[in-house]
Amino acid sequence: MLKISKLTVTVDGKTILNGLDLEVGPGEVHAIMGPNGSGKSTLANVIAGREGYQVTGGSVSFLGQDLLSLAPEKRAREGVFLAFQYPVEIPGVANVYLLKEAVNATRQHRGEEKLDAMDFLKLVREKLKLLQMKEEFLYRSVNEGFSGGEKKRNEIFQMAMLEPRLAVLDETDSGLDIDALKIVADGVNAQRSADRSVILVTHYQRLLDYIVPDRVHVLAGGRIVRSGDKHLALELEAQGYGWVESDPSTVSAA
C-alpha cells in the first residue's frame, strides 16, 4: 500500500525527517509514536502533500505510484486521506457542500458517475449514524464553532464518506474526552478493512487501547528508531520517551 524509503524532509532549511523508512501493507493499522518535535506531523503532512515541506531525499510510493509527484487533490482522489490535527474552520461552506464536492471529485476521478441528491443523502445518513452525528450538522459551516471533539469526529466522518485506501490520522485523539474518543475509535474501527490501511500518529498510548494497531513505530530524530507490535506502545507508556533521547543506539547517524 505505502512504501516510504529513506525519506528526508526539511522545513525552512531544518531537517525534520532524516532517512525515514516505513512500509504499510493493505489492511494494516500502524501507529507512529514519538516525542514532541520528532517529526510525526511532518510525516502526516508530507504524505498529504501540504506545502512548506521540502523533500530532499528518498521516495514515497503509494499503490505503486510516486506519491510525491501528485498534487494534494490527486492524492486524495487516489485514496489518501489526512485527518487533520487541527481541522480548519471554513465559515460559509456547509459540511454537506464540502462532502458533495469531495465525494464527486473522487468519483469522477475513478470514472464513476456523480451521485445524485438522493443517493448522496442516503450515503450521508448512513455515515452520520456511524459517528453518532445529527443531520443538522450537515448544514453547519465546516468546523465553525465546533468543539474539539466535534472537529475530530467530523474528520472521521469525512473519512467515512471518502472511503480512502490510506488514512493518516494526525493526533486524532488529542483533546478528546473518553466518550468522544470511543466514538471516534469506533468510527475508525468500523472502517477497518482488508484494503484500507491506517496510520495513527499519536503521542499517547491511550488511543491504541481503542484502535489496536498491527505495528507500532517509534519516531525520533527524524526516523523510525524502533518497531514492534502493540506491546511496544504499552512499554512506551510505562517508560516515557526519555530512553529514546538518551539511548545512543537511537541517535541518527549524522
Place this chain on the structure above:
Amino acid sequence: MSEGAANVAAYVAAQREQAPALPAFGTPSLDASRAQALESLSQLGLPSQRDEDWKYTSTRAITRAAFTPAVAGAPCPREFVSQTTIDGLDAWRLVFADGFWQPELSLLDDLPNGVQISGLGQSLGSEPQRIAALLGSALGQTPHGFIAMNSAFIGDGALIEIAPGTRVDKPIELLFISGCSGEGFLSLPRNLVVMGAGSQAAVIERHVSLADERLLSNSVSELILADNASLNYQSVQQVAPRGFHVGGMFARLGRSARLQATTVTMSGALVRNDALVNLDDEGGFASLDGLYLAFGRSHVDNHTHITHNAPHCVSREHYKGVLGDRGHAVFHGRIVVQPGAQKTDSVQNNQNLLLSADAEIDTKPQLEIYADDVKCAHGATVGQLDETAVFYLMSRGIDRQAARRMLTQAFAADVLNRIELPALRSYLEAQAAQRLSPEQIRESES
C-alpha cells in the same frame, strides 16, 4: 471660474433649459429648492480627489465629457425587463427608463389600503405642495455636487408611502434601467420612501444597464421612517463594465425605528454609494450591510455616514469586498456620536478579500464621538484566501481553483445570507457565483 464650476457648466445649462418642463414647475417651494440646488451645484462642482470624501475615487472618467440629462419618452424594451427580473420574486414593481417611470411595464395591481406606490413625477403633478415639502427632508446638508445635481433636476423616480401601522406583505421592487436613450445619457431618479409610524415594508432598488455603453446614473433615495417603522432596503448595482453609477441613500429614523439596508455592487466602471443615516430619536436601529465585487478595472466606493443624534440607538455596519484583477474599492465608514447620544452602541466592520496583487482597497474608519458613555467598535481586515483552508479542501480531493472559488463564494455569501427575502438572496447568490467564476478568481501570475 473655478474648476468646479467648469465641470458642471453643461449640466447647469441643461437644467435651465429643462426646468420649465419638470413636474410641478411653478410650485414656489419646489422652484426655490431646485434653484438652490443648482446654485450649490455651480459652487461645489463635481467632486475631485482634492475633496477628502473623494480622496481615493477619481471622477475624471465621468467629468472628462459631460453627459446629457435624459428626458422622458425613451422606450425600454419589454423583453429586457422580463430578462432582468428576479425568479420567484413576488413583488410590486416599478420600472424606470433612464429615471422615468414606465407605468405600462410596472406591476401595481391590487395595492392594499395604506400602500401608495407611484411615479414621483405623477404625484408631484397631483399634489405638488405636499410632496415638495417632503423632498429633501432626509437629505440635510448637500454632501457633494452629484447630490446637488440630482436635487436640481428633481422630476421623476419612485414615491412610496406606507400609512401608519400598515404592514406591506410583498416587497416593492424599483428597477432602474439606464441606457434607454442611448450612449452618453444621464439619468437622475429621485426616490422618496415615507414610512408611517409602526409601518413595515421591504424595498429593492436595482440599477441595471441596457447596454455596455458610457452611461451615468445619479440616483438619490430619501427614506423617512416615523416612530417604530421598520424598513428593509436592499440596493443592488448591476452596472455595465463601461457604466457609471453614483447613488445616495439618505435615511432619517424616528423613535425605535429600524432600518436594515444592504448594498450589493456586482459590477460597473465606477460605482459610488453614499449611505447617510440619521438616528434622530431614542431606540433607533440601523444596520448597513454591503457586498462589493470589483474585477477588471472596476472601481467601487462605499461611503457610509451614520449619525447618532439621540441616546440608546444601535448601529451596525458589515461590509465585505472581493477584489480581483485591477479592481479598486474604497470603504469609508464615518460614525458620529453627537453630544447627549449616550448609550450609543455602534459596531463597524469591513473585510476585504484580495485575489490579485494588482487589486487595491482603501478602507478608512472615522469615528467622531462627542458623548462619554458609548460603545463603539470598528475593525477592518484586508487579506488573501486562507491557504490552510485551501489545502484542507484540496486534501479532500477538491482542486485548487474549485477550492478558491468555494472559499471566495463563502466569503461573499456571509453578507448575502443576511438578506431576508429568499428570492432576492438566491438571485444575488447566483449572480455573485457567476461573477466569482474560475476565470475571475484565477491567481494573478507573480
